[in-house]
Amino acid sequence: MxxxxxxxxxxxxxxxxxxxxxxxxxxxxxxxxxxxxxxxxxxxxxxxxxxxxxxxxxxxxxxxxxxxxxxxxxxxxxxxxxxxxxxxxxxxxxxxxxxxxxxxxTDYIAIVRLVAETPIDREIRFLLTGSGGMAKAVASALRDNSFTNGTIVARNQATGTALADACGYGWAPELGDAQAGMLINVTPVGMEGGPEAEDLAFPKAALEAAKVVVDVVALPSETPTIRAARALGKRIVTGAxxxxxxxxxxxxxxxxxxxxxxxxxxxxxxxxxxx
Structure with missing residues (x-):
């Protein structure tokens, strides 16, 4: 209409x-x-x-x-x-x-659907940055899709450990030099107009070592992290x-x-x- x-x-x-x-x-x-x-x-x-x-x-x-x-x-x-x-x-x-x-x-529903449609080994180790509402949706969707080997990376220990415990994952306060097969950014890093708009959500070495990169930031649709992962030939899921x-x-x-x-x-x- x-x-x-x-x-x-x-x-x-x-x-x-x-x-x-x-x-x-x-x-x-x-x-x-x-x-x-x-x-x-x-x-x-x-x-x-x-x-x-x-x-x-x-x-x-x-x-x-x-x-x-x-x-x-x-x-x-x-x-x-x-x-x-x-x-x-x-x-x-x-x-x-x-x-x-x-x-x-429907954030949870969307992640469940996209994970089901993306060929990813359920044994893959993942790092998920963030512990807010969207992080809960992503971590819970991974848990319910039989991903068991993951770490929630969050500076807020209370929310980070609560999410990790609820989903059966580990917790770390910082990324450091950690690497994993799947990297998932659920923070504002890379968001248009934000203070970290031009930053990568993960160190370059971690992106190079990963097989799958997920960035939930939807604006812009091509975040610095997604651009870098695409250039490296990684399998990607975008926030868009x-x-x-x-x-x-x-x-x-x-x-x-x-x-x-x-x-x-x-x-x-x-x-x-x-x-």
């Missing part, structure tokens, strides 16, 4: 974040129009999470994406959790069915891929419609400013 066709029957989906971005808004609205759906999507920031969740319920807002710092604190305000959210105690998607708010974690797969899962949950691969690729290109 075009924006001019919004009417009283149009269903609203939204996102809640401390720092609203444009990817979800552009991605979902592009697909609504491509599939002729009477939906509209809008990003919001809030300092009143209780009020925002009450508004979703009261106004019949169909779906809501949840970003940091709300992924965990929102849980007591919801009615039920999908196993994808229950497994890690973190949500990023709320679906409203007649006032019942059911939550999912993860972002797109999780957004598609949200779209399906909200609308019940499954876009074609071509429609997904066009929406992702548009959302990333390439279309």
């Amino acid at each position: 075009s924006k001019l066709s919004i009417n009283r029957t149009t269903r609203l989906c939204m996102s809640l974040s401390a720092r609203p971005g444009n990817f979800g808004t552009r991605f979902h609205n592009h697909l609504y129009e491509a599939l002729g759906l009477d939906y509209v999507y809008k990003a919001f920031g809030t300092r009143d999470l209780d009020g925002a969740i009450g508004g979703i319920r009261a106004l019949g807002i169909r779906g809501c994406a949840v970003s940091m710092p709300f992924k965990e604190v929102v849980i007591p305000m919801l009615d039920s959790l999908d196993p994808s959210a229950q497994a890690i105690g973190s949500v990023n998607t709320i679906v409203n069915s007649d006032g019942h708010l059911h939550a999912y974690n 891929e993860i972002q797109t797969v999780q957004a598609v899962e949200q779209f399906i949950l909200y609308t019940g419609q499954t876009p074609t691969p071509e429609q997904i690729a066009a929406a992702a290109a548009f959302a990333q400013g390439r279309g």
